[in-house]
Amino acid sequence: MIGALGSIAATVVAGALALGRGLIEGTGMVTEGKPFAGLDLVDVRRLRFGGCDVREGSLVKSVSEVFTTISGVGRNGLTELEPDLAALQDRLCRGTVRNCGEAIAGLVPEAALESRSLVDEVESIRRELRHFAESEGTTRVVVVNLASTEPPLERDPCHDRPEDLEAALVGNRASAVRASTLYAYAAVQEGCPYINFTPSDGALIPAIIRLAAEMGVPVMGNDGKTGETLVKSALAPMFGCRNLRVLSWEGFNILGNLDGRVLNHPDNRAAKIRTKDRVLAGILGYAPHSRVHIDYVPSLEDQKTAWDFIHFEGFMGARMSLQFIWQGYDSLLAAPLVLDLVRLADLAGRRGESGLMPHLASFFKAPLGVSEHRLHEQHQMLLDYVERAKASSA
Numbered sequence: 001m002i003g004a005l006g007s008i009a010a011t012v013v014a015g016a017l018a019l020g021r022g023l024i025e026g027t028g029m030v031t032e033g034k035p036f037a038g039l040d041l042v043d044v045r046r047l048r049f050g051g052c053d054v055r056e057g058s059l060v061k062s063v064s065e066v067f068t069t070i071s072g073v074g075r076n077g078l079t080e081l082e083p084d085l086a087a088l089q090d091r092l093c094r095g096t097v098r099n100c101g102e103a104i105a106g107l108v109p110e111a112a113l114e115s116r117s118l119v120d121e122v123e124s125i126r127r128e129l130r131h132f133a134e135s136e137g138t139t140r141v142v143v144v145n146l147a148s149t150e151p152p153l154e155r156d157p158c159h160d161r162p163e164d165l166e167a168a169l170v171g172n173r174a175s176a177v178r179a180s181t182l183y184a185y186a187a188v189q190e191g192c193p194y195i196n197f198t199p200s201d202g203a204l205i206p207a208i209i210r211l212a213a214e215m216g217v218p219v220m221g222n223d224g225k226t227g228e229t230l231v232k233s234a235l236a237p238m239f240g241c242r243n244l245r246v247l248s249w250e251g252f253n254i255l256g257n258l259d260g261r262v263l264n265h266p267d268n269r270a271a272k273i274r275t276k277d278r279v280l281a282g283i284l285g286y287a288p289h290s291r292v293h294i295d296y297v298p299s300l301e302d303q304k305t306a307w308d309f310i311h312f313e314g315f316m317g318a319r320m321s322l323q324f325i326w327q328g329y330d331s332l333l334a335a336p337l338v339l340d341l342v343r344l345a346d347l348a349g350r351r352g353e354s355g356l357m358p359h360l361a362s363f364f365k366a367p368l369g370v371s372e373h374r375l376h377e378q379h380q381m382l383l384d385y386v387e388r389a390k391a392s393s394a
C-alpha cells in the first residue's frame with residue numbers, strides 16, 4: 001500500500017484483520033456477494049500487508065484515529081487488533097514525495113526531502129517490493145496507490161512510450177513525473193498487479209499502461225468510486241430513460257480528515273474535480289451545467305457529506321428538481337473496495353491477464369479505457385467477467 005499510514009490503508013488492514021478474527025462480516029465488499037461464490041479469489045485471511053508512507057507514524061495510531069470517529073465499530077475491536085497491527089509496523093518503509101506539490105511536501109519534515117536521482121528512487125521502491133515478497137515468502141504482490149491526491153501532471157511527450165519514459169527517468173527529468181509515476185513504474189517492472197485508487201493522473205500514464213500490457217501485468221484506475229459519484233452514476237441514467245433533460249447538476253462536498261486537508265489545496269483539488277466531472281457527460285451524452293465543490297471542514301474528521309441539486313426539464317418545459325444528501329464514512333466506504341480490487345487484481349495476475357482491467361470499471365470514477373459510466377452496466381461487465389473466469393477454470 002502506498003500511503004500505508006493513511007485512513008483508507010489503516011481501515012483496509014484493520015478490516016481484513018477483523019474479518020479474519022470473525023469480528024465483522026464482509027458487508028460492503030462486492031466480492032463477498034453471491035455471484036462471486038466459487039470464483040478462485042484469495043481468502044482475505046491469507047492477505048499480508050505492507051507498504052510505505054512519507055509521514056512518520058504508527059499503524060495503531062492511524063487505525064485508532066479512524067475508529068474514534070466511527071460509531072458502531074467501537075474501541076473494543078481495536079484493542080483486540082492492536083498486537084497484530086503493531087506487528088505490521090516493521091513492514092512499513094519510507095516513500096518518496098518526488099514532485100508531489102507543496103500540499104504533500106508539507107506533510108514531510110524538511111530533512112526527509114532528500115534529493116536522489118529518479119533511477120535511484122525507482123530502484124529503492126523495487127528493492128522494497130522484493131524485500132516484502134521475500135519476507136512474506138510470496139511471489140504475488142499487488143500494489144495499491146492509497147496516497148494523497150497529487151496535483152494533475154501536465155502531459156509530456158515522454159508519457160506515451162515506455163522507452164521515452166525510461167529515457168526521461170535516466171535523464172532525471174523530475175518535472176515530467178510525479179511520485180505516483182515512480183511507484184507505478186516500479187510495480188509494473190516488478191511484475192506486480194497495480195491499482196490506482198487515487199485521482200493522481202501521474203500514475204497510469206499511457207507509457208506505463210503499455211509497459212504493463214507488454215510485460216503481462218494487469219493494472220487499473222483511476223479514483224475509487226465510493227460516494228457522490230457512485231450515486232451519480234446510478235441516478236443519472238434514470239433521466240435518460242425517461243427522456244428528461246438535466247439542466248444543471250451541482251454537487252457540494254464537505255469532508256474532514258487528512259484527505260480533505262490535502263484536497264483543500266487548489267492544485268490537488270483540481271485532480272479530484274477532473275475525475276468526478278467526467279461521469280455526467282459520459283452518461284447523458286451532453287454536458288449540463290455542472291460544478292463539483294469540495295470543502296474542508298476539519299471537525300467532520302472521517303465523515304463525508306455530499307449534497308447534490310439536480311435541476312431538470314420535463315413535459316411542456318416544466319422545470320423540476322431532485323436533491324439528495326449522501327452521508328458516509330470516507331474510509332469505511334473505500335476500504336472494502338480496496339480489498340475487492342486486491343483480490344480481483346491478484347486473480348487477473350494468476351489468469352495471465354495484462355494491461356487494463358476494464359471489468360473493474362464500476363470501482364472507479366474515471367475508469368481507464370472504458371467509456372461506460374452507468375453503474376448498472378459497469379457492474380454487469382464485472383458479473384460477465386466472473387462467469388467467464390468461472391467457466392475457464394471449470
Ligand SMILES: NC(=O)c1ccc[n+]([C@@H]2O[C@H](COP(=O)([O-])OP(=O)(O)OC[C@H]3O[C@@H](n4cnc5c(N)ncnc54)[C@H](O)[C@@H]3O)[C@@H](O)[C@H]2O)c1
Binds near residue numbers: 104146198
Ligand atoms: N475515501 C474515499 O472514499 C476515497 C475515494 C476515492 C479516492 N480516494 C483517494 O484515496 C487516497 C487516500 O485517501 P485517505 O482518506 O486514506 O487519505 P489520507 O490523507 O488519510 O492518507 C494518505 C496517506 O498517503 C501518504 N502519502 C502522501 N504522499 C505520499 C507518497 N508520495 N508516498 C507515500 N505515501 C504518501 C500520507 O502521508 C497519508 O498517510 C486519496 O488520494 C483520496 O483522494 C479516497
